[in-house]
Amino acid sequence: MQSITSIAVLGHYLLKLGKISKDHLASELIREALQELKNVISFDAAWCGLITHNKDQKMVGIHHAETINLPTCFPTEWKSLAIDDEFAQEVDNLSDTVHHFSYPTDFQYEFETKELNQFSRKYQLLHGMSMCIKDTFTGHIFFITLYRHSGSSFTDINMAFFEQIVRHINQAWRYNLQEALELSPNHNMSHAGLVRQDGYILSIGSSLCEIIYAKWPKWEGVYIPNELLFHFDKTPTTIRLGKLSLNVSKKAGNIRIEIINKKKDLTLSPREYRVAYLFSQGHSYKKVAEQLGLSPSTVRTYLQRAYLQLDVSNKVELIKALNA
Known part of the structure; x- marks a missing residue:
């Protein structure tokens, strides 16, 4: 009992x-x-x-x-x-x-x-x-x-x-x-962070942390460095840190910081393109799977590949990349 x-x-x-x-x-x-x-x-x-x-x-x-x-x-x-x-x-x-x-x-x-x-x-x-x-x-x-x-x-x-x-x-x-953040199902946040307007960290990835530590070795975490906080009033904006750039934008009342990756391979297989296109049109994984005769897990795999190949992290960026 x-x-x-x-x-x-x-x-x-x-x-x-x-x-x-x-x-x-x-x-x-x-x-x-x-x-x-x-x-x-x-x-x-x-x-x-x-x-x-x-x-x-x-x-x-x-x-x-x-x-x-x-x-x-x-x-x-x-x-x-x-x-x-x-x-x-x-x-x-x-x-x-x-x-x-x-x-x-x-x-x-x-x-x-x-x-x-x-x-x-x-x-x-x-x-x-x-x-x-x-x-x-x-x-x-x-x-x-x-x-x-x-x-x-x-x-x-x-x-x-x-x-x-x-x-x-x-x-x-x-x-x-x-x-x-409108991220793909298998997307990770290692290269991005979500913080409040006052700089308090809600989530931050390990790769982004490494960049911050490299620039500010005595950084204590929990709050982002004041030098980054200074740029919040200018969103959307791009910050240059050494050889890398950070994209700073507003998202759902908070601030999103993400490493910009300039290396892109815009080659998708026909099936990857079809899955990505249907998903970008608002169809769920289940609906895409039904239309293409695939399992939902296979749809997730194809979509993950498409996000990685196009170097996008949300549906808005996916639509722009497919239109381009």
Whole structure:
């Protein structure tokens, strides 16, 4: 009976998540999803976002961060201690697996540094549960961490729920970003970023991060450099950074930044062209598949090839490329 009840609870949450993904933008989705999660797994604080972990240089890069019942300075404080955080390294090394920890009530854990014990005491991080996913969409690590200030530790059923929920939240967030930016189904965001008008990063790809780090080595992430923020009032515009150029434009009330790739091969096979043309005319994958006698997955593959060959990233650019 307990297992049946658990399945019903999880199913109810996933239905709620589906509605959240329809009602909220990608920039709001994760926060709303975590607020709803409190009805399934009790927690007192949380944070989530996109990070990279360079093991060779022993450094952590935080590129997007959201906090719930934690101050905005929390990610920066954690970053200064991340090298010594064994729990964080364990989570990172074993991606796609939920991990949890529990402190003694005096926050004196013998296997952690004095600074980490003080940090956990400061924010009352008595119990924690975390999971990260290698996010192919951005090229970073997508993670969510929950904390409890008191009471019992997270249970096995909490961890089982959390694993499934994190995967679904990541997928819903990714789909919302793709839809907002009118990206192809297999398009990745490694070369692009979506930020608010004030420079706060909603999503950013690993390739774009590398360019920013090359220009501003001390960049801290979370917000784009002020030198880029200066150009927001001039959108649409192009920014030259060394041998590369960045296209800056407005999208759905936010700012889109993307590396401009000037290398194009406009050669499409007849079938790729036909799929791309029908899709550009507003037909769904299913309708294109029916008209051409293909499976929806094959349509996705042909469309992906067309986007790559034409070097376009959304339907408007696809239409222009096909007309050209």
